[in-house]
Amino acid sequence: MVASSELKTKADRLLNFPNMIVATVGIGSSVKHDHLELISTDINAILRPSANSIWKYLQSNLAVPGCLACEVDIGGDIRILLDSSISTRQKLFDEGRKFIYKLIEELISFNLLNVNVSVDIFSEEVTEAIPLQNISRIKRKLGGLSLVEYNGHNVNQSLLAQHIKNIGMTSSSTSFIIFIPNGVFLDSQLIERIKHSTNERSIIVSVGLIEDPMWDNLEDLATYGYFVFSSEDAILLARYLKKEMKTTTCT
Incomplete structure (x- = not known):
């Protein structure tokens, strides 16, 4: 992933949509943490390349209130x-x-x-x-x-x-x-x-x-x-x- 103002601009445009969350997955040997934070909604939306951790993140964030019981x-x-x-x-x-x-x-x-x-x-x-x-x-x-x-x-x-x-x-x-x-x-x-x-x-x-x-x-x-x-x-x-x-x- 290359740090660029264009990518930051596109991420910001996504955030203009209602209820939009921008998550990033750090892949590769040289992941720049400050860049991940720059384009993510928040630090909780920065994920490691693990299918299990990404699934857990999606499961908890897509849960409809009242339909699922989640424990942290x-x-x-x-x-x-x-x-x-x-x-x-x-x-x-x-x-x-x-x-x-x-x-x-x-x-x-x-x-x-x-x-x-x-x-x-x-x-x-x-x-x-x-x-x-x-x-x-x-x-x-x-x-x-x-x-x-x-x-x-x-x-x-x-x-x-x-x-x-x-x-x-x-x-x-x-x-x-x-x-x-x-x-x-x-x-x-x-x-x-x-x-x-x-x-x-x-x-x-x-x-x-x-x-x-x-x-x-x-x-x-x-x-x-x-x-x-x-x-x-x-x-x-x-x-x-x-x-x-x-x-x-x-x-």
Whole structure:
């Protein structure tokens, strides 16, 4: 989808019709989130390329009041994985940490009672733990830190893949696995291992750090291009996660 003033104008014309909703579906590896918002009726009308999620959206929005009973539930697990390997400079690690702070603060402001959030720092060793007490009310929202080890300078791919697999096995609902990697360790083999380790309820979100992000690898890693963000997008990602964790069931 190409961002253009012509497309925006056509979308605006559609909105002039009564009861018209313009929805967008983010398809492809490089989806521009600000463009999706520009031509959609609202953020709830921005959809990922999933037949099930699109059907749920249409079902709830086309329901005739009084004919269908719809229940809305918000829930899921968010696992944030921050790379602090020896090849990750302190500046990049701090950037990833600030992203996590902002993301979690925004999620907390939504008061999402059925959402579990935890942070994993993976490296050769834990060089600096995130001070959880510095985030407001975080003890009720954030689980403990766990460690995914490397072997020297090389990623222990089996251990990392097993960790991803364990996340899916221990989650009773949809899991969003947010990778904040140093792009150096991502290669096609590791990306395939990670993606094959997830189950049908796990969605991989990749976050690129501002300084020299490996966008091609990040786009390959994410479940959909729709879930590729930069470290400047913490608030935007929080809003998307809230929307994606909302389930509407109509009977």
